[in-house]
Amino acid sequence: xxxxxxxxxxxxxxxxxxxxxxxxxxxxxxxxxxxxxxxxxxxxxxxxxxxxxxxxxxxxxxxxxxxxxxxxxxxxxxxxxxxxxxxxxxxxxxxxxxxxxxxxxxxxxxxxxxxxxxxxxxxxxxxxxxxxxxxxxxxxxxxxxxxxxxxxxxxxxxxxxxxxxxxxxxxxxxxxxxxxxxxxxxxxxxxxxxxxxxxxxxxxxxxxxxxxxxxxxxxxxxxxxxxxxxxxxxxxxxxxxxxxxxxxxxxxxxxxxxxxxxxxxxxxxxxxxxxxxxxxxxxxxxxxxxxxxxxxxxxxxxxxxxxxxxxxxxxxxxxxxxxxxxxxxxxxxxxxxxxxxxxxxxxxxxxxxxxxxxxxxxxxxxxxxxxxxxxxxxxxxxxxxxxxxxxxxxxxxxxxxxxxxxxxxxxxxxxxxxxxxxxxxxxxxxxxxxxxxxxxxxxxxxxxxxxxxxxxxxxxxxxxxxxxxxxxxxxxxxxxxxxxxxxxxxxxxxxxxxxxxxxxxxxxxxxxxxxxxxxxxxxxxxxxxxxxxxxxxxxxxxxxxxxxxxxxxxxxxxxxxxxxxxxxxxxxxxxxxxxxxxxxxxxxxxxxxx
Amino acid sequence: xxxxxxxxxxxxxxxxxxxxxxxxxxxxxxxxxxxxxxxxxxxxxxxxxxxxxxxxxxxxxxxxxxxxxxxxxxxxxxxxxxxxxxxxxxxxxxxxxxxxxxxxxxxxxxxxxxxxxxxxxxxxxxxxxxxxxxxxxxxxxxxxxxxxxxxxxxxxxxxxxxxxxxxxxxxxxxxxxxxxxxxxxxxxxxxxxxxxxxxxxxxxxxxxxxxxxxxxxxxxxxxxxxxxxxxxxxxxxxxx
Numbered sequence: 006x007x008x009x010x011x012x013x014x015x016x017x018x019x020x021x022x023x024x025x026x027x028x029x030x031x032x033x034x035x036x037x038x039x040x041x042x043x044x045x046x047x048x049x050x051x052x053x054x055x056x057x058x059x060x061x062x063x064x065x066x067x068x069x070x071x072x073x074x075x076x077x078x079x080x081x082x083x084x085x086x087x088x089x090x091x092x093x094x095x096x097x098x099x100x101x102x103x104x105x106x107x108x109x110x111x112x113x114x115x116x117x118x119x120x121x122x123x124x125x126x127x128x129x130x131x132x133x134x135x136x137x138x139x140x141x142x143x144x145x146x147x148x149x150x151x152x153x154x155x156x157x158x159x160x161x162x163x164x165x166x167x168x169x170x171x172x173x174x175x176x177x178x179x180x181x182x183x184x185x186x187x188x189x190x191x192x193x194x195x196x197x198x199x200x201x202x203x204x205x206x207x208x209x210x211x212x213x214x215x216x217x218x219x220x221x222x223x224x225x226x227x228x229x230x231x232x233x234x235x236x237x238x239x240x241x242x243x244x245x246x247x248x249x250x251x252x253x254x255x256x257x258x259x260x261x262x263x264x265x266x267x268x269x270x271x272x273x274x275x276x277x278x279x280x281x282x283x284x285x286x287x288x289x290x291x292x293x294x295x296x297x298x299x300x301x302x303x304x305x306x307x308x309x310x311x312x313x314x315x316x317x318x319x320x321x322x323x324x325x326x327x328x329x330x331x332x333x334x335x336x337x338x339x340x341x342x343x344x345x346x347x348x349x350x351x352x353x354x355x356x357x358x359x360x361x362x363x364x365x366x367x368x369x370x371x372x373x374x375x376x377x378x379x380x381x382x383x384x385x386x387x388x389x390x391x392x393x394x395x396x397x398x399x400x401x402x403x404x405x406x407x408x409x410x411x412x413x414x415x416x417x418x419x420x421x422x423x424x425x426x427x428x429x430x431x432x433x434x435x436x437x438x439x440x441x442x443x444x445x446x447x448x449x450x451x452x453x454x455x456x457x458x459x460x461x462x463x464x465x466x467x468x469x470x471x472x473x474x475x476x477x478x479x480x481x482x483x484x485x486x487x488x489x490x491x492x493x494x495x496x497x498x499x500x501x502x503x504x505x506x507x508x509x510x511x512x513x514x515x516x517x518x519x520x521x522x523x524x525x526x527x528x529x530x531x532x533x534x535x536x537x538x539x540x541x542x543x544x545x546x547x548x549x550x551x552x553x554x555x556x557x558x559x560x561x562x563x564x565x566x567x568x569x570x571x572x573x574x575x576x577x578x579x580x581x582x583x584x585x586x587x588x589x590x591x592x593x594x595x596x597x598x599x
Numbered sequence: 600x601x602x603x604x605x606x607x608x609x610x611x612x613x614x615x616x617x618x619x620x621x622x623x624x625x626x627x628x629x630x631x632x633x634x635x636x637x638x639x640x641x642x643x644x645x646x647x648x649x650x651x652x653x654x655x656x657x658x659x660x661x662x663x664x665x666x667x668x669x670x671x672x673x674x675x676x677x678x679x680x681x682x683x684x685x686x687x688x689x690x691x692x693x694x695x696x697x698x699x700x701x702x703x704x705x706x707x708x709x710x711x712x713x714x715x716x717x718x719x720x721x722x723x724x725x726x727x728x729x730x731x732x733x734x735x736x737x738x739x740x741x742x743x744x745x746x747x748x749x750x751x752x753x754x755x756x757x758x759x760x761x762x763x764x765x766x767x768x769x770x771x772x773x774x775x776x777x778x779x780x781x782x783x784x785x786x787x788x789x790x791x792x793x794x795x796x797x798x799x800x801x802x803x804x805x806x807x808x809x810x811x812x813x814x815x816x817x818x819x820x821x822x823x824x825x826x827x828x829x830x831x832x833x834x835x836x837x838x839x
Contacts, residue, residue, distance in 0.1 A: 237651035254765035
């Protein structure tokens with residue numbers, strides 16, 4: 006009898022394997038096993054550590070900025086140029102080199118093959134190259150701190166003409182290396198991204214249909230597709246800006262006076278760069294947000310012991326958000342000088358995104374409703390994410406409307422908005438996800454007591470930092486200013502509020518050290534977790550070994566019989582049914598959905 | 600390692616026709632594109648991403664051309680050659696385009712012979728394709744030299760808008776880089792075909808994976824894409 010298992014729900018046979026099992030590259034030395042590794046799990050850890058390391062640099066930069074804003078004039082080692090450089094590097098590192106790399110290169114590499122039931126990514130060698138090019142991009146970026154003139158101070162949006170004119174810090178080397186680093190990052194990401202997409206589409210295990218994928222995979226997959234289509238615009242913008250800077254072309258440079266003299270440029274369009282940048286930049290927001298949406302759905306479902314509410318709607322909402330995010334970019338340009346009807350168009354599309362986003366938020370809340378909620382550390386972070394994301398989303402409605410956006414543009418309100426929605430919220434998910442999957446990666450639990458301390462300090466601290474910034478923005482306090490001076494419209498209370506924010510920010514920043522300590526300490530001293538400490542259903546928890554070995558699954562690939570959300574199924578022996586458990590073993594009642 | 604072998608298997612025969620078949624494939628397990636190997640899927644998705652890159656380049660060029668206040672040089676005049684005392688507009692570009700499109704023909708024949716496992720003809724046709732590609736790049740180098748001699752620079756030219764030279768060098772340079780990379784890979788793969796690597800499924804030096812004749816077709820996808828992009832560059836840059 007050929008092994009053709011039956012899908013108990015539909016009563017149909019699970020088709021035989023279409024692709025014979027993959028023969029993996031077997032490392033022969035320590036170097037090819039742990040350094041030049043072709044195993045997606047090792048690559049994921051390399052990506053995560055590199056991203057976290059450069060992320061710590063960005064964290065320190067934010068402390069320096071807060072010191073200056075809270076206590077202007079006190080710190081002689083921060084001057085106006087450096088302040089701009091800190092802002093630029095903080096933004097660029099956080100958005101691209103930390104969050105994008107961590108969600109797609111880190112979580113994507115680790116979770117996609119495990120969750121879809123593959124032995125590895127489809128092209129492990131290309132996947133390895135992806136990491137090394139990414140590392141090179143990070144090194145080029147970090148080198149700008151040490152070149153003459155320092156890193157660029159053009160703001161993370163790198164708007165020309167000022168980005169490449171003299172007077173902007175880092176005009177000599179910083180901007181050139183920044184653009185080179187971005188180009189490298191895009192090349193490296195493309196190699197990884199192609200792997201993630203093809204693995205999800207073409208390398209799933211038997212029984213794993215697209216509509217049985219955990220939402221984590223849907224989020225990362227959609228974000229990767231978006232990144233493959235959005236990064237080209239940044240690539241082209243970077244190449245052209247680099248040519249403007251190095252060869253003296255005038256793609257983006259109008260005729261203007263530079264340092265009292267007519268510059269060599271003329272006839273270019275600064276707005277063209279903004280269009281290219283934001284055609285990348287807005288999808289980028291969702292490239293960071295969609296993996297967070299997906300992961301948080303799985304955290305909530307697992308730790309509330311309940312199936313995710315409206316799985317199909319959740320999938321379609323992810324896809325709809327991904328598609329819509331390509332037609333909203335000019336809402337970043339309301340004050341740049343645009344034909345007014347364009348503003349209406351982009352305001353409309355922007356507000357339409359609120360619909361699929363709201364569907365997701367309602368579904369998370371409805372998943373929690375009457376669930377068996379375990380307030381574990383991952384769950385705390387997931388709950389923190391929902392609240393923070395709703396907050397940031399609501400201020401997005403303010404900024405998405407042209408008439409409201411114009412007075413709020415370039416104020417601290419904008420800073421508060423995007424830090425809530427794409428800074429704090431995704432980082433909450435990153436932290437929750439680390440607490441959730443650390444046992445699978447290391448075989449040991451993170452310390453829960455330290456974790457809860459870490460959560461409450463981070464969550465409450467983030468609100469104490471960013472909530473007052475909304476108020477500062479409404480007062481009209483501008484962003485990116487080195488110091489506020491004695492403007493009449495800024496009351497003294499705003500200055501003391503700034504000092505308060507700084508104190509909290511430093512406290513929260515240092516509290517992250519408990520997390521780093523926890524990561525290292527638990528690696529050696531943590532409680533052994535076993536293979537499935539959260540009693541979760543998805544495939545990565547069903548591996549024969551923990552941490553999963555090379556090839557993930559031992560001799561036989563798993564066969565999937567159900568979706569990833571069979572929690573608390575009535576009549577079942579346990580309150581969860583793994584995806585690879587055949588229907589006959591589950592008792593009388595089958596999982597509710599296929 | 601048979602993932603690349605499955606291009607022409609019988610699987611998926613008896614599928615539903617049209618959109619219902621596509622929906623059935625996407626609703627199925629394991630693979631969304633039945634009978635498409637990993638390598639081919641990856642190349643298609645890469646080409647989609649690359650399409651966005653070229654689109655951004657061309658749209659940026661068109662924006663620059665439409666918004667510049669200085670007259671745009673007339674491409675028919677700029678790209679004209681004097682041959683035998685006659686002034687022929689766009690002649691060099693016409694020849695280059697003809698050569699590149701011909702190379703698509705030889706590439707398609709190479710793919711055909713590859714699937715017949717005709718080692719020698721496949722390798723020869725790939726080398727002919729590479730030769731056409733190299734000729735194209737060589738003529739492009741000639742064109743660049745001619746323009747540079749006439750005073751065209753990325754930052755300016757004698758006839759009008761500076762963005763003419765900027766866009767020209769950037770876009771043809773980026774496309775020429777694609778052709779050059781294609782030529783290098785054509786030669787590398789032709790060598791493997793000639794040596795019989797794909798008949799014995801010899802393992803790759805870097806990836807340690809077995810090689811199959813399908814790589815000829817994947818190479819062909821890239822090559823046809825580069826040709827197609829050239830048609831758009833030809834239309835938007837030279838004919839406009």
